[in-house]
Amino acid sequence: MRKHPQTTPSGAPALANVFAPQALRFSQRSVDIGDQWGRVYAVVNYPPKVGVAWLARPANLPGVTLALHGLPTDPTALTLALNRSISLTAGNLQAGGNALLVQRLEAQLRDAQELMRKIDQEQQSIFTVGLFLLVTAPDETEGLRRAKRLEGLMAAAGMRARCLPFRQEEGLRAVGPWGIFPKELRGGSPYQMPSETLAAAFPFSSGGITHGKGIVLGHDDSGGLALVDRWDLSSDSPTVIAGVTNRNWTILAGSGAGKSHTTKLMSLREWCQGAKIILIDPEREYRTLCANVGGTWVNAVGGDVTINPFQAAPLPVDDAADEGATAVAGQVQRVRAFLDLYLPQLTDIQRALLRRAIMQVYQARGIGVDTDPAAVNPGAWPTLRDLYDYCKAAAAQGGSDADTWSTLAALLEDAATGIDAHIWNGASTPAKDTDFLVIDIHDLQSAEKSVQRAQYLNVLGYAWDIIRRDREERVVLVVDEAWMMIDPQTPQALSFLKEMSKRIRKYAGALTVVSQNAIDFLDPSVAREGEPVLANSSTKFLMRQDAKDLPAVTQLFSLSQAEQDKLASARQGEGLLICGNTRAWVVVDTAPHETSLMYGGW
Numbered sequence: 001m002r003k004h005p006q007t008t009p010s011g012a013p014a015l016a017n018v019f020a021p022q023a024l025r026f027s028q029r030s031v032d033i034g035d036q037w038g039r040v041y042a043v044v045n046y047p048p049k050v051g052v053a054w055l056a057r058p059a060n061l062p063g064v065t066l067a068l069h070g071l072p073t074d075p076t077a078l079t080l081a082l083n084r085s086i087s088l089t090a091g092n093l094q095a096g097g098n099a100l101l102v103q104r105l106e107a108q109l110r111d112a113q114e115l116m117r118k119i120d121q122e123q124q125s126i127f128t129v130g131l132f133l134l135v136t137a138p139d140e141t142e143g144l145r146r147a148k149r150l151e152g153l154m155a156a157a158g159m160r161a162r163c164l165p166f167r168q169e170e171g172l173r174a175v176g177p178w179g180i181f182p183k184e185l186r187g188g189s190p191y192q193m194p195s196e197t198l199a200a201a202f203p204f205s206s207g208g209i210t211h212g213k214g215i216v217l218g219h220d221d222s223g224g225l226a227l228v229d230r231w232d233l234s235s236d237s238p239t240v241i242a243g244v245t246n247r248n249w250t251i252l253a254g255s256g257a258g259k260s261h262t263t264k265l266m267s268l269r270e271w272c273q274g275a276k277i278i279l280i281d282p283e284r285e286y287r288t289l290c291a292n293v294g295g296t297w298v299n300a301v302g303g304d305v306t307i308n309p310f311q312a313a314p315l316p317v318d319d320a321a322d323e324g325a326t327a328v329a330g331q332v333q334r335v336r337a338f339l340d341l342y343l344p345q346l347t348d349i350q351r352a353l354l355r356r357a358i359m360q361v362y363q364a365r366g367i368g369v370d371t372d373p374a375a376v377n378p379g380a381w382p383t384l385r386d387l388y389d390y391c392k393a394a395a396a397q398g399g400s401d402a403d404t405w406s407t408l409a410a411l412l413e414d415a416a417t418g419i420d421a422h423i424w425n426g427a428s429t430p431a432k433d434t435d436f437l438v439i440d441i442h443d444l445q446s447a448e449k450s451v452q453r454a455q456y457l458n459v460l461g462y463a464w465d466i467i468r469r470d471r472e473e474r475v476v477l478v479v480d481e482a483w484m485m486i487d488p489q490t491p492q493a494l495s496f497l498k499e500m501s502k503r504i505r506k507y508a509g510a511l512t513v514v515s516q517n518a519i520d521f522l523d524p525s526v527a528r529e530g531e532p533v534l535a536n537s538s539t540k541f542l543m544r545q546d547a548k549d550l551p552a553v554t555q556l557f558s559l560s561q562a563e564q565d566k567l568a569s570a571r572q573g574e575g576l577l578i579c580g581n582t583r584a585w586v587v588v589d590t591a592p593h594e595t596s597l598m599y600g601g602w
């Protein structure tokens with residue numbers, strides 16, 4: 001078969017021009033590769049002992065290309081050289097000297113004897129090694145910063161990376177993908193290593209996060225799968241990942257980074273694996289997915305669902321057995337938190353009187369703290385209208401607190417008879433018996449912040465009651481745009497979410513918190529409640545971060561400089577997956593049929 005390679009006017013194959021840079025310019029300590037700045041290093045000192053993945057960190061630094069050359073060594077010549085070295089070192093030891101010199105000679109003798117043992121007893125091959133690193137960057141300023149970071153990292157690992165002055169051209173050949181170990185560099189950075197040390201240099205340190213089962217999130221930067229099973233927490237499981245102690249996830253990303261797409265995809269895949277999904281949707285982003293999987297979509301803001309803040313759900317048998325636990329007492333606490341969010345401007349006196357009124361409206365309906373909710377007709381529970389009427393009546397009776405009662409009645413009027421009354425007044429709609437439930441609160445967008453936060457807590461409690469009904473059922477609760485419930489003056493909603501994140505495990509449930517403003521959770525005024533919500537999840541997926549959030553995320557999750565750089569410039573749909581003690585850079589993968597389910601087209 002005759003080949004007709006395409007050529008340029010000069011006769012050079014066009015393919016070479018595709019891969020070759022526009023120009024190469026070598027200087028004393030750097031090389032310009034087209035429009036990229038570069039510098040080549042050779043490693044000239046190594047630590048006496050190394051562990052597994054001893055080259056993993058420098059190999060994964062951004063802008064660093066690493067080449068490790070190994071040439072087989074003649075074992076006979078090496079054995080003779082080692083014998084001479086051992087004899088010489090032993091003689092120097094017998095001669096004595098200062099303590100530091102003796103210590104160094106003893107270490108050299110041990111290393112030489114260990115290498116001899118590997119050759120003689122284990123029959124390991126020995127290689128002459130050359131390690132070269134190329135640092136590249138868009139400009140010299142960034143390149144020098146990366147070079148400084150590399151030098152520091154190598155020094156911390158017991159290695160010395162030395163720039164190759166006047167040898168950048170030879171170094172570039174050594175670090176390129178051609179397998180060339182230039183002879184002129186073999187004397188500059190040689191080192192003898194047994195095959196086991198050479199093999200341990202690149203353990204597949206970025207080989208991904210995988211439980212061997214579960215849902216696929218995507219692929220990592222080495223092509224491995226990110227396969228995570230959030231439900232397997234057994235310590236004796238062969239696939240358990242160290243540090244994973246709960247089923248909770250945190251997804252943090254700046255606007256447009258792809259967090260909603262990732263949340264939809266994870267929810268769909270968990271549902272396909274048999275889990276029940278409950279999504280709290282403030283942005284009306286999950287309605288299409290819900291419809292396409294045959295789920296139930298409800299409008300929790302005056303639509304087809306009413307959630308009466310006063311109505312309690314029966315406690316599970318195990319919870320009811322806990323000392324002092326009653327459903328109504330717990331619901332009273334939830335009503336107090338709800339009203340603190342709805343009326344954050346209350347004084348201490350107003351709040352105290354309102355809490356007295358809450359107990360009075362329960363008692364007026366014949367409901368005490370020990371009442372079994374299952375025995376109460378849904379229409380018999382008190383409502384905000386009852387609370388408003390009580391305050392209005394108390395004001396009409398006069399007395400020293402009449403003005404306070406009158407103020408409380410005025411503050412409750414919108415919720416009881418005004419523009420917010422359609423949201424809360426009436427018996428709670430029974431929880432839907434469905435395996436994919438989307439609770440939509442999008443219509444709150446135009447409401448006041450106090451109304452948004454109060455209803456978010458109310459909906460959260462509604463979902464929590466569904467989760468507690470069955471301890472054996474796998475349920476994933478997705479709390480999207482969780483930052484909406486944060487209020488430094490009234491942290492009750494955030495506190496409820498924190499407690500839920502701790503307790504959901506014993507109900508076979510899992511919590512996924514999704515937010516774009518990490519800094520809101522870490523503000524000093526709410527950090528006591530907000531930080532655990534983010535940090536206590538065993539699995540975190542951090543996508544592109546805005547400049548104002550990145551420092552806070554860095555401190556909270558102890559990000560390296562390389563991880564910070566990646567998060568600052570991450571493309572849509574990729575991020576850092578932290579699963580217990582393991583980390584991997586993951587790109588989210590979506591199949592065409594999943595895209596159709598999430599966005600329409602069926």
